[in-house]
Amino acid sequence: MKRHLNVLSLLVLLAFTPSIASAGFGDMLKEKAKKAVQGDKKGKATKAASSESGGIKSAIQPPATPENATKFTAALQLEVSEREKTVQFLKTVKSRDVYEKCKVDFMMSADGQKLSQKYMEVMSVAGKPEYQKRLEAVGAEMEKQIETRCGPDPNRYNDGWRAQAMREALGKASDDFAEDDYAYHTWKEWVVEFCKYIEELKKDPDYKTKLAKIEDEGLRIPGFGQGIHYVYTASEANLLLEQCDTLMPLINKTL
Numbered sequence: 727m728k729r730h731l732n733v734l735s736l737l738v739l740l741a742f743t744p745s746i747a748s749a750g751f752g753d754m755l756k757e758k759a760k761k762a763v764q765g766d767k768k769g770k771a772t773k774a775a776s777s778e779s780g781g782i783k784s785a786i787q788p789p790a791t792p793e794n795a796t797k798f799t800a801a802l803q804l805e806v807s808e809r810e811k812t813v814q815f816l817k818t819v820k821s822r823d824v825y826e827k828c829k830v831d832f833m834m835s836a837d838g839q840k841l842s843q844k845y846m847e848v849m850s851v852a853g854k855p856e857y858q859k860r861l862e863a864v865g866a867e868m869e870k871q872i873e874t875r876c877g878p879d880p881n882r883y884n885d886g887w888r889a890q891a892m893r894e895a896l897g898k899a900s901d902d903f904a905e906d907d908y909a910y911h912t913w914k915e916w917v918v919e920f921c922k923y924i925e926e927l928k929k930d931p932d933y934k935t936k937l938a939k940i941e942d943e944g945l946r947i948p949g950f951g952q953g954i955h956y957v958y959t960a961s962e963a964n965l966l967l968e969q970c971d972t973l974m975p976l977i978n979k980t981l
Contacts, residue, residue, distance in 0.1 A: 782944040782957050786916055788904055790962040795969055798913050801903035802976035808895030809980065812888060819878045828876035841868050896980070914977055919956045920963070921970035923947050941967070 788794050832838045848860045900910040940963050947956040
């Protein structure tokens, strides 16, 4: 009976001891990552307002230079890498049923019983100095041993945790690219619209003629709203024509 009471006490402690590993994780989520995902609520445009005729002027910031294109590629690779780390980590997380069975088996083991005894000893001096610290220490030791035996807790690493981790990956990539939080998102949109347009243009019988004109004069792609266009100077168009095959697969992995 005493052995079963010890196990029951240990179960209660597991249920109510705060997770040390997840403490403070919400603080890691940067505001800049939220902006990049959700868009600036102040309505900062991602599409350049332009008349439908006249000279084409560059609107992308930071400027579309080979150096910035290289930085953008590196930022995309960073985001893809960070996202992949999250995906691979989650593959190590057991299902809830398997994890709970493993946890109970551990509690019934000799090591689990030792922890249960420690817990009972701390409870016997409840209210005395440093009681809370001692209780937290037992909880931390318990979590560590259970994770070693059973792997990460699936109740902690849920869909919400995954979404936060993906936003954090986005924030790191955004920081890596430019100081302006919105620049990374803008470049993604700007590149996608151009590369999609060129891919569709390839189906046009007059593709080569139209492509030559784009290389010579630049390009306007209608956006949403009257007089709103994605605009690309000739130099920007030529830069992206060389980059689409590299950038689009990376961008697609971040969507």
